[in-house]
Amino acid sequence: MNPAPLARQTRYAAGMSGLTQPWHIVVILLIALLLFGGKRLPEIGRSLGSGMREFKDSLSGHGSPEPPQELPPPESTTPTPQPTERETV
Secondary structure: OOOOOOOOOOOOOHHOOOOOOOOHHHHOOOOOOOEEHHHHHHHHHHHHHHHHHHHHHHHHOOOOOOOOOOOOOOOOOOOOOOOOOHHOO
């Protein structure tokens, strides 16, 4: 009696193998192009790159410590109260 050959066991599901193949990457890039558009993709890439760079610098302790930028005080947009008739009499 010959036992059935054991199936090769991996830690990944059978359908999950090869997600980094070039064809899959092309499909993911096309979906991103459809979702965000051609004008927005370079902006997203720049912001992701700068965010990753800042994160890496904060973990490693490298990078120039920049003083936090302070925002100017907000302008008062509330109208000045006008005297009512009772107050002027």
